[in-house]
Amino acid sequence: MARPTSPLLSRGAILTASLDLVDVAGDFTMPRLARALGVSASSLYHHVPGGRSDVVEGLRGLVCAGRMPDQRVDGEDWRAFAERWARGYRGAMAAHPHVVPLLTAQTVSDPEVLASYEALVEVLVQDGFDDATALHVVAVLDCFVLGSALDAGAPAEVWDDDDERRPRLSRAVRAAESQPGDRSAATFELGLGSLLTGLELAHRSGAAAEGA
């Protein structure tokens, strides 16, 4: 075959195929990806020069595309924006839970994702956080969202709950499971609300102390 008249591959096609693969198989390898695309593994490197980690970073962008806020709306305060930001991020990840473990070991370099981080910092600073605290708040939200995303994609049972040896844990797991809706989503909402309430209190008392 050698060079075809019109390209068989493109970065976009490769990313789409890798996401499909990850969604159904839980992971991807370059050979499998090539097979899914009807192409030889070495061909991939013409479109994805950074190899496997390049694909992984592309996956981050694909999964987050259009789901993360990058500016304030109306009279949204920092808490409302942070809520929207965290829900967007977590929602994107939870829709493709198996990609999360692939992302955790890699520096964020996708421009769109970074733009939403930039927007979050801007909103926080505008609403009275100093630079260092704003960064900590961003990092706190980032940690919780990432942890929640892992939770959303975790094996059916996160804990090996043995009724004999861990009766209270088992009971609690069963109680939470018997509630309607997605357990992991409910956990996320409880945590996000608590986190923001706690941060808000700290921010207010900090601002009050400064004003005094």
Add this chain to the structure above:
Amino acid sequence: MARPTSPLLSRGAILTASLDLVDVAGDFTMPRLARALGVSASSLYHHVPGGRSDVVEGLRGLVCAGRMPDQRVDGEDWRAFAERWARGYRGAMAAHPHVVPLLTAQTVSDPEVLASYEALVEVLVQDGFDDATALHVVAVLDCFVLGSALDAGAPAEVWDDDDERRPRLSRAVRAAESQPGDRSAATFELGLGSLLTGLELAHRSGAAAEGA
């Protein structure tokens, strides 16, 4: 050589060596592990029947050993216990940051770690949380600790902060870095405090509503 008079290997020796390897190299493979132990790769499977994932779960136990609370002390309330639990967990992981990404994809089955989850549920229920809420609180803390542990072990820079394109993010990163102490630890403390304060408020108003 074949069978030696006294065993060359043991589960403990394998786990210790794998932790060393992960700490210095950031990862481990069965062949490298065998080489470090002066043994052939196939020998490992006699002591670690579950193969690589068995080693990984052993790593969780080794890292957490003796660092997670499994009972209340004095008149500790749930918040104090949860704080101790989260600090112990995060401290264990932060001491060996490279193991964290290995653990995130696997169900927790280490008995000691599970015992501390059991203890946390017990304390929460004793202090008035219903079973389902207690499980959510545990999961929230788990998410945040895991995210924070990933943060602690993340590449020197989590975000590719380009001063030109993301000036506010860069400024905030520099401001946080210029503060004394460990950035990731400070982030964790801010988040843990905020989270527990928020959970406490929700718990109190829930308890008040029940009492009315």
Add this chain to the structure above:
DNA sequence: ACCTGAACACCGTTCAAGT
């Protein structure tokens, strides 16, 4: 420019063979 096959240096795991 774009695709290929062959090649390289790895993986994790199994298993018959040795003592």
Add this chain to the structure above:
DNA sequence: ACCTGAACACCGTTCAAGT
């Protein structure tokens, strides 16, 4: 019981060769 070497079915990546 415990260790070995050989073997199997994989990896990610490079690169000369083709059009």
